[in-house]
């Protein structure tokens with residue numbers, strides 16, 4: 001059992017089944033979630049020798065924000081179901097670790113409480129069917145101190161929810177996503193449909209968000225060079241290669257597989273970040289070597305929060321940081337900025353088509 005599997009088990013012991021299942025759930029038969037971690041695990045590092053690694057540096061910047069190591073916390077809804085204080089605890093741990101907190105549109109915590117944690121934070125945006133509500137939210141996030149916006153673009157058509165797992169069906173004792181940063185009156189006036197994600201989202205949303213707030217915009221959920229190009233041409237400051245942790249499309253390619261083509265297309269122009277399935281320091285090193293500026297981690301943080309609160313999140317981040325440092329030493333690379341694509345060996349194709357996972361219908 002890996003340390004994350006053990007943490008997952010301990011978290012699930014604390015949670016009602018429907019919350020545990022919502023955190024872990026994935027689209028399809030879970031192929032993309034499973035293969036997401038397997039694809040990082042299948043990469044091999046090509047260690048260097050005769051390099052001075054008596055000091056290792058992991059410090060860098062992400063969209064202008066200094067971080068002590070390039071592992072950020074992904075935005076996740078429903079943290080208040082892991083612990084009632086939700087992002088207040090996560091944010092304090094993130095501030096202590098010197099990294100960045102992603103804050104979901106569906107957070108159960110007010111922007112003022114997020115800001116009071118002291119963590120630099122990026123506000124994740126679902127553009128709603130009524131764009132005036134999105135406008136209110138992003139302007140409030142910017143005024144409260146968000147350093148960047150993360151525009152999630154991969155959830156216009158999410159996998160159908162498992163019965164009983166969708167938070168809107170949870171009992172009221174577990175605070176549901178209520179978009180707490182809108183007032184009761186704003187939510188009531190808007191009606192239920194206005195809060196849903198727009199299904200007609202196009203790249204113009206990128207420039208619109210930038211104009212509203214002046215904040216850098218990272219577009220999350222990009223898996224192809226073609227889409228990365230469209231985002232950058234529309235003014236994106238970063239793209240985040242992501243399968244939403246395998247929650248969007250069961251048969252999607254993995255982030256590890258998509259990353260090289262996105263870096264090749266736009267890596268020289270904007271920051272490329274990556275998430276989904278990252279669990280170990282070696283996965284982080286491989287992602288950075290392949291050209292990612294930073295990785296984002298989701299479920300392990302949620303499970304740390306559920307199992308042990310703020311200390312649990314702090315332990316997850318410290319484990320990843322220490323593992324990153326150890327792996328850099330073992331790989332003979334003294335600074336994350338020195339990692340190069342040649343430091344990674346990709347798996348031998350298992351099939352003449354070049355697919356690492358042999359197709360079942362060749």
Ligand SMILES: Cc1cc2nc3c(=O)[nH]c(=O)nc-3n(C[C@H](O)[C@H](O)[C@H](O)COP(=O)(O)O)c2cc1C
Nearest residue numbers: 023074075076077104152244245276277297298299
């Ligand atoms: C419980 C849960 C809730 C999430 N909520 C959001 C969300 O509100 N907005 C968003 O952009 N991504 C959301 N995500 C996706 C994460 O930001 C991230 O892409 C994913 O968790 C990374 O994969 P990992 O969990 O394998 O590390 C959520 C993920 C989980 C597990």
